[in-house]
Amino acid sequence: MRLDLRLIAEMVAPGARVLDIGCGDGALIEYLTREKRADARGIEIDMAEATEAVAAGLPVIHGDADADLEFYPDSAFDYVVLSRTLQAVERPREVLRQMLRIGARAIVSFPNFGHWQLRSRLLLSGRMPDNETWSRPWYETPNIHPCTIRDFFALCAMEGYVVERWLAVDEKGLRSPWKRSPWLANLFGEQALFLLRRG
DSSP: OOOHHHHHHSSSSSTTTEEEEEEETTTHHHHHHHHHHEOOOOOOOSSHHHHHHTTOOEEEOOHHHHHHGGGGGTOOOEEEESSSOOOGOOOHHHHHHHHHHHHEEEEEEEEOTTTTHHHHHHHHHHHHHHHHHOOOTTTTTOOOOOHHHHHHHHHHHTTTTEEEEEEETTTTTOOOTTTTOOHHHHHHOOOOEEEEEEE
16 A cells, blocks of 8 residues: 555544545555444546446545535545545645535645755756656646645645644655654655644
């Protein structure tokens, strides 16, 4: 299972009701159901991946986070997860609002575009950078709203969301030693993970 999904799973309480938005093949759903006895289900925009998850017996529906979350009732879930998808949705603010309407808590992971290597590649080459996380050329990437850790903190403050927990890690899974400094995490963390609730 992908690194950020393992870290997300650590944040989910046993027996919780979980909606995984952009669940892909359902790896997190399967893990949470098996290991945490969670009532986990998913929504996935890619029909092939949604079909693969359903074929594996997972409760996944084909849908779009930008359009379909409004049909879920208030407080239907304990956690709503958005892993490495925030930068690819059309309306990230609205998606976050819907997540915290239908869930008590939201867990969001995203690649940090403020990482020093990305900054330096853009500065020195004058071209959009790529690495293991940003692995596609700019004209093929689904990322339309790349953000940094500091950007996300600012958005949470503006919207009145409480950040209960956050961390920044590298792609190998080593947690950053700058846990109390968003500024340093923004510079050195390759990806970020936030646990949020309404203020």
